[in-house]
Amino acid sequence: MVLSDRMRRSVRRAALAVLKTGGAFHLVQGSDWRRRRLSILCYHGISLDDEHEWRPYLFIRSQQLERRLEILRRGKYAVQPLGEALERLYRNDLPERSVVLTFDDGTYDFYSQAYPRLKQAGFPVTVYLTTYYSQLELPVFGLICSYMMWKARGQGTLDLRELGVPQAVVLDSAEARQHAVDQLVAWADGQDLSGAQKNEIAARLAQFLNIDYRELVAKRVLQLMNQREVKQLADDGVDFQLHTHRHRTPLNEEMFRKEIGENRQRISQAATGTRRHFCYPSGAYRPEFLKWLAAEDIVSATTCDTGIATPQSNPLLLPRLVDTSGRSDLEFESWVNGIAHFLSSRKRARLAYAPD
Numbered sequence: 001m002v003l004s005d006r007m008r009r010s011v012r013r014a015a016l017a018v019l020k021t022g023g024a025f026h027l028v029q030g031s032d033w034r035r036r037r038l039s040i041l042c043y044h045g046i047s048l049d050d051e052h053e054w055r056p057y058l059f060i061r062s063q064q065l066e067r068r069l070e071i072l073r074r075g076k077y078a079v080q081p082l083g084e085a086l087e088r089l090y091r092n093d094l095p096e097r098s099v100v101l102t103f104d105d106g107t108y109d110f111y112s113q114a115y116p117r118l119k120q121a122g123f124p125v126t127v128y129l130t131t132y133y134s135q136l137e138l139p140v141f142g143l144i145c146s147y148m149m150w151k152a153r154g155q156g157t158l159d160l161r162e163l164g165v166p167q168a169v170v171l172d173s174a175e176a177r178q179h180a181v182d183q184l185v186a187w188a189d190g191q192d193l194s195g196a197q198k199n200e201i202a203a204r205l206a207q208f209l210n211i212d213y214r215e216l217v218a219k220r221v222l223q224l225m226n227q228r229e230v231k232q233l234a235d236d237g238v239d240f241q242l243h244t245h246r247h248r249t250p251l252n253e254e255m256f257r258k259e260i261g262e263n264r265q266r267i268s269q270a271a272t273g274t275r276r277h278f279c280y281p282s283g284a285y286r287p288e289f290l291k292w293l294a295a296e297d298i299v300s301a302t303t304c305d306t307g308i309a310t311p312q313s314n315p316l317l318l319p320r321l322v323d324t325s326g327r328s329d330l331e332f333e334s335w336v337n338g339i340a341h342f343l344s345s346r347k348r349a350r351l352a353y354a355p356d
């Protein structure tokens with residue numbers, strides 16, 4: 001199975017190289033077919049250290065981002081603000097090679113790694129900001145626990161009974177680590193702990209793992225931008241949009257809309273402008289969400305479903321391309337210029353991201 005996946009990838013890369021050399025990239029890129037479409041790119045984190053080795057689906061290295069921006073610059077892609085590009089998409093009035101850049105969650109590394117590079121390139125960007133951890137100014141609990149266990153993966157077996165994990169944890173096993181993190185998070189949630197109390201649990205876990213937690217916290221790994229940083233970037237022109245307060249989409253309408261209301265209110269404390277664009281946390285959506293979003297005056301919502309938006313796309317179910325560490329520059333280029341959409345069946349990005 002793994003081998004056949006690898007083979008498919010090799011064949012695909014070889015085919016893309018042939019298509020590029022043969023001029024097909026250029027042909028599609030400048031076509032009327034592509035001009036009617038909008039490629040919305042989705043990023044999460046840019047590594048401060050080795051996060052891309054821990055979660056290659058969620059983090060890329062800053063050098064990779066630089067190469068992507070260079071591809072967009074050299075290919076003369078029209079990188080536009082989200083709201084403006086969507087209006088033009090539905091008016092069928094897009095310029096050639098239209099692209100929008102979006103970053104989900106609003107991690108601190110956006111502030112320190114991504115934004116300076118985007119600013120230098122002169123590209124507009126939308127950040128879908130989840131606000132609970134932005135105000136708490138502490139690492140996202142489940143993620144920091146998972147990251148620390150991964151960092152300690154060479155340390156043998158661990159007794160975490162004190163933290164609600166009944167069995168010995170074999171740190172070398174990704175499955176065992178994930179299971180232990182799930183148990184730890186459930187144990188903390190079961191006691192209804194506050195964010196600050198959960199942080200003490202994470203600090204205790206760090207002690208078990210021989211990790212300097214203070215240093216990790218100071219580095220801002222797996223933390224979100226705080227309100228001051230959001231304000232600074234918003235003043236500089238970054239577009240902050242909705243992603244729920246606690247990165248979750250309750251199945252009850254009142255709770256769902258409360259998540260959006262709280263998120264909107266907290267973003268507005270730091271950023272001027274309007275909040276009418278939404279991104280589904282973890283890419284998860286259900287049919288009933290669409291009318292709840294419309295009732296909240298939301299005009300667009302992006303998913304993590306792979307695709308390129310067309311004037312026929314439902315504005316509350318917009319596809320994107322989730323860029324990951326595993327994509328080569330050639331593959332990336334084939335997605336933004338549109339040719340990959342000819343070659344690929346619709347696939348859904350597999351993301352399991354729940355920072356709470």
Ligand SMILES: [Zn+2]
Nearest residue numbers: 104105281282
């Ligand atoms: Zn998210």
